[in-house]
Amino acid sequence: MKALCWNGVRDLRVERVDDPKILNPRDAIVKVTMSSVCGSDLHLINGFIPSMQAGDILGHEFIGEIVEVGPEVHQLAIGDRVVVVSIIGCGECTYCKEQLWSLCDNSNPNGVLQEKIFQYPTAGIFGYSHLFGGYAGSHAEYIRVPFADHGAFKIPEDIPDEKAVFVSDGMPTGYMAAEMAGVKPGDIVAVWGAGGVGQMAVQSAYHLGAERVIVIDSIDYRLAAAASHSNAEVINYEDTDVLEVLKEATGGRGPDCCIDAVGMEANSKGVEHYYDRAKQALKLETDRPAVLRQAIAACRKGGTVAVVGVYAGFADKIPMGLFLNKGLTMRGGQMHGQRYVPLLFDLIREGKIDPAFMLTHPMPISRGAKAYELFNKRADGCIRAVITPHA
Amino acid sequence: MIKNVGITERLLSVAAGAFLLGKTWRRSKGRPIPLLAGGYLIVRGSLGYCPLSHWIGKKNIHNPAxxxxxxxxxxxxxxxxxxxxxxxxxxxxxxxxxxxxxxxxxxxxxxxxxxxxxxxxxxxxxxxxxxxxxxxxxxxxxxxxxxxxxxxxxxxxxxxxxxxxxxxxxxxxxxxxxxxxxxxxxxxxxxxxxxxxxxxxxxxxxxGEIPTTVGQPAGVRTGKFKLI
CATH class of the missing domain: 3.30.530.20 (START domain)
Known part of the structure; x- marks a missing residue:
């Protein structure tokens, strides 16, 4: 089959590889119909996440059709149209049982390796480096899905592909961000990052009762999409002093909830940006935490900062004095997708959250590298390019 | 003094160290890394103790339990x-x-x-x-x-x-x-x-199973690897 493989920093190639096989009794094989690019892939492509190996198949946000099931798969049948959650959970460990799927004890084959860095192993993720299991990703014609009964969900017939695909990762990440930020009716919420996850965090925050949601980014077309599709107020940080504007816009209090949907490759202005670029290039920090710093500074006293933008390791100059003295709460996590899928199906059907507008560029797998190039450069109005391996 | 390098390895160590030192000295009048490495090998060989081996867990000559x-x-x-x-x-x-x-x-x-x-x-x-x-x-x-x-x-x-x-x-x-x-x-x-x-x-x-990726497809493994 054809698959989009990582071959080095900003070097992606479509290669001919073997078709996947059932390797464990709880595996299923899925014929991939749509597989979305994700902002977190850019950290792999741009070389900021360790343990990538040439030949790794990328992609983790996808839908498809079940074509084969292992002997211990009981909830799925051949022909089922499914969305598969990007993180892999065994369903049996204490974390999965408590619905903390991304913390699964058992799904990461390289858990022992990962422990050397994180102290405890976390869940495997499709196409997301060997630290996260080294699982082959979804930018391919077929993919093997371990623990398929837990990770693959039948898509209700009335939900079209272009909405269902984002239930795999983008929507649950945005929803969990709003939930972790503790959004309550009447709250003012600030979201950094107007990419797919940020857009979904905006809609989820409104769903949870937010009075106003303000989005911060520098890409005008994405801010415009957040305004028109998600009813957000927008700030372009290139033109303004974000902290001043947020203070002004919230009657001098600051937002109740702040969401970092950007992560380790944050851009910022002036000296701060060059400082972080230099430290990251010299490996003195793995992450550029400009957004996290700003979120901590912007948040009202006693407010909550939720982090879903991906960080890999260590970041400098985190304003702990502000965090402590303002009495903030900070939460983070890779999303626990399996917990949110049924709820998100309902929200889509009720029209409360609509992700379809994010699919700006459907592309064949042969143009996979081009898809990421557009996405990486934020070119041509791209919010999400989605690969259609069988179109 | 603890010893964690066997006799054969000690002799080889001294010989390799001397070779490295001599060669580096003739060729380039003392590039620091081969010089240091050569010196290290000689010291390790003559003392019979290697801090590096110690660090990776070899505490003495006899293979312990x-x-x-x-x-x-x-x-x-x-x-x-x-x-x-x-x-x-x-x-x-x-x-x-x-x-x-x-x-x-x-x-x-x-x-x-x-x-x-x-x-x-x-x-x-x-x-x-x-x-x-x-x-x-x-x-x-x-x-x-x-x-x-x-x-x-x-x-x-x-x-x-x-x-x-x-x-x-x-x-x-x-x-x-x-x-x-x-x-x-x-x-x-x-x-x-x-x-x-x-x-x-x-x-x-x-x-009920051990997670694995052995046998899954991959592109050509050219050997390029992103460590950090």
């Missing part, structure tokens, strides 16, 4: 966890280096292990020396085993639910003649492999 300790919490009741382990023939389901464990009677068993990196196998007999149902199982190899080994597993209730499992394995390499080859197998790498395998117990008993 390898002790492996694993602590894990599994989300299953203590009776079940104990029973799975007490049924010794289950052990190969999570420890891939074991080919077979045959229970001959209540106390005695025959173990067959694969020798890493070869087609060979090692066999030994073991007996259960302690058995406190739902609390503790202790076993050791009987006289005549090439690698004397013993193990102990303890089971405790975890605070909220599930079972804390404490596992200790120890392997004593044989002394002299035949023993040298086998002693080489019992290295830090072997230790890591066995540790990982013991931890697969949790995967097997909770998830």
């Amino acid at each position: 390898i002790n492996i300790k694993v602590v894990m919490t599994v989300s299953k009741p203590r009776e079940m966890v104990y029973q799975y382990w007490r049924t010794l023939r289950n052990l190969p389901s999570f420890m891939a280096h074991l080919q077979e464990v045959e229970e001959k009677d209540e106390k005695h068993s025959r173990w067959v292990a694969k020798v890493p990196g070869t087609d060979g196998i090692i066999e030994w007999e073991a007996e259960i020396v302690k058995d406190e149902p739902q609390r503790l199982i202790g076993w050791q190899s009987t006289d005549g085993a090439i690698i004397r080994n013993a193990g102990k597993v303890q089971f405790f209730d975890a605070p909220k639910q599930g079972t804390e499992v404490r596992v200790i394995f120890s392997y004593h390499p044989p002394a002299g003649g035949v023993g040298v080859g086998i002693a080489k197998l019992l290295n830090p790498l072997f230790k890591g492999v066995i540790e990982d395998e013991i931890r697969n117990f949790k995967r097997v008993i909770e998830a």
Whole structure:
């Protein structure tokens, strides 16, 4: 089959590889119909996440059709149209049982390796480096899905592909961000990052009762999409002093909830940006935490900062004095997708959250590298390019 | 002074160090890295002590016993966890280096292990020396085993639910003649492999399978790797 493989920093190639096989009794094989690019892939492509190996198949946000099931798969049948959650959970460990799927004890084959860095192993993720299991990703014609009964969900017939695909990762990440930020009716919420996850965090925050949601980014077309599709107020940080504007816009209090949907490759202005670029290039920090710093500074006293933008390791100059003295709460996590899928199906059907507008560029797998190039450069109005391996 | 470098290796070390020093000195009048490396090899050879070897776990010339300790919490009741382990023939389901464990009677068993990196196998007999149902199982190899080994597993209730499992394995390499080859197998790498395998117990008993990617498709492995 054809698959989009990582071959080095900003070097992606479509290669001919073997078709996947059932390797464990709880595996299923899925014929991939749509597989979305994700902002977190850019950290792999741009070389900021360790343990990538040439030949790794990328992609983790996808839908498809079940074509084969292992002997211990009981909830799925051949022909089922499914969305598969990007993180892999065994369903049996204490974390999965408590619905903390991304913390699964058992799904990461390289858990022992990962422990050397994180102290405890976390869940495997499709196409997301060997630290996260080294699982082959979804930018391919077929993919093997371990623990398929837990990770693959039948898509209700009335939900079209272009909405269902984002239930795999983008929507649950945005929803969990709003939930972790503790959004309550009447709250003012600030979201950094107007990419797919940020857009979904905006809609989820409104769903949870937010009075106003303000989005911060520098890409005008994405801010415009957040305004028109998600009813957000927008700030372009290139033109303004974000902290001043947020203070002004919230009657001098600051937002109740702040969401970092950007992560380790944050851009910022002036000296701060060059400082972080230099430290990251010299490996003195793995992450550029400009957004996290700003979120901590912007948040009202006693407010909550939720982090879903991906960080890999260590970041400098985190304003702990502000965090402590303002009495903030900070939460983070890779999303626990399996917990949110049924709820998100309902929200889509009720029209409360609509992700379809994010699919700006459907592309064949042969143009996979081009898809990421557009996405990486934020070119041509791209919010999400989605690969259609069988179109 | 502790010594952890054998005599052959000491001679080789001094020779290699001298070669490196001489060559570097002639060619480039002292580039620092080969100079330092050469000096290090000579010192290591003449003292018979290598801090690097020490650091990676080689504490003296004699291959010491390898002790492996694993602590894990599994989300299953203590009776079940104990029973799975007490049924010794289950052990190969999570420890891939074991080919077979045959229970001959209540106390005695025959173990067959694969020798890493070869087609060979090692066999030994073991007996259960302690058995406190739902609390503790202790076993050791009987006289005549090439690698004397013993193990102990303890089971405790975890605070909220599930079972804390404490596992200790120890392997004593044989002394002299035949023993040298086998002693080489019992290295830090072997230790890591066995540790990982013991931890697969949790995967097997909770998830019913050991996660793997062996046999999945990939593009051409050109060898390029992003370490940091």
